[in-house]
Amino acid sequence: MRRTAVLGSAGTLIASTLIAGAIAAPAATADSDDRGRDHGRSEAYGVRLAAERAAKKGIDWADCPADWGLAKPIQCGTVSVPLDYARPNGKQIKLAVDRIGNTGTEAERQGALVYNPGGPGGSGMRFPTRVTGKNPVYADMAKAYDFVGFDPRGVGHSTPISCVDPQEFVKAPKPDPVPGSEADKRAQRKLAAEYADGCAERSGWMLPHMTTPNTARDLDVIRAALGEKKLNFLGVSYGSYLGAVYATLFPGHVRRMVVDSVVNPSREKIWYQANLDQDVAFQMRWNDWKAWIAKNDATFHIGDTPDKVEQQWVKLRATAKKNPLGGVVGPAELIGFFQSAPYYDSAWVPVARAWSKYLAGDTQALVDAAAPDLSDTAGNISAENGNAVYTAVECADAKWPTSWKKWDRDNSRLHKDHPFMTWANAWMNLPCATWSAKQQTPVEVRTRKGLPPVLIVQAERDAATPFEGAVELHKRLKGSRLIVEKDAGSHGVTGLVNPCVNERVDAYLLSGELDSRDVTCEPHATPKP
16 A cells, blocks of 8 residues: 555645556456455456457557656557446546557567556556666566556546545645544544545545456456456555456456565455554554664764654654644644655655754755645645545445444554554544445455466565565465565565566566565665665
């Protein structure tokens, strides 16, 4: 799961930091085996029909619109899919897709590699820029594959949804996510309910259909529109869950699949318990970062022990709560900025540097880093949309507890030993407790006939998608292989420079080669201050 924005209270942002010759899904390998459940025969027929249509129509590729920021030779197009796969002849919505051709010869080309970066709510449209930007990690993949990105339903240029005015969404400062009283909790509950109501008012017609199974069906229609008999897929974070659901619904349509930083696919985890587990893992990785800061105290001068660094954090939060920095950065905004460090090792130095400057008297550096930019209207629209999709998908995918007593009890207990993210995460997800649209039963992720080996990649100390999720998916997908990056915790392993990981991902995607057993890799390089 990847947050591009985090709610500190409902409707508010804590700034932060997936043609000719195509074969549509045969009934035997679509999701028809789930008939009689939430994901049934009618949807299986609907996706088969939609894929057949897409295979005949293909995609009319053209230069991307100028304001999309995707320059030549990247091309853009659209694919039409049913809003409701149970009614495939009903309302259609358009999904934005883009591509760049493989950089190798025609003989080297193995088809399209489709990408989803996570979220839910993340756009994959930047994926082809890893070729134009000459990212060396992807150079060998790019010789063999067209890189294809897409905006999932509800995201970006794919019939976007919204829950609140974007400029209101980013205004700051927000209330401290950590409640100091029962009154604070009541205020946050009210905001969460109002946010859920806003989603229904602004995007209610889409909400029942904003599910991971529907996005997996969309992915199969995109596969057909691309002219691909089988899917090559790279999914990161929430993209791993999308891949797991696709593999369950369309096992015979998978050619190669890499899932990286894995959401626990257990029905018992999606999504309430998964978020509680995330709070524990965030605290672990926050502690890792504090230890690194302490080790580099000669550079940052924040504290020479983890406890001293924590004391500085508590002091900073208290100061910002009493008098928001620059009038706009309070505890909510601080959490939004600082959470990028537990997420990504690439943020360790920038976040520590901004904090160090603040302690040296340069408050503006931290304000510039953590405060929203009201002049960035396009960025604010994107942030609000991403959060709306995150909420809509997680709320629709599964049934959530409606008892406030349960939410309060679970999060109060967890906060005692895991205070960094627990309450901020709770308020972000609380709209699901009063969600008005139908909530589904998650797909039972499992191996079905025709599924080839899947490659699973996971950092051992990942905060956003805890390690146990990769182990669980590995158990469920027979023949899969697991690569573990030991003693590492940066979210999104396949994009990092680590030859032990990179070479195995390339070998799998290029030749289907997998190790005879699971592999443990040493960690990628630790950031240097």
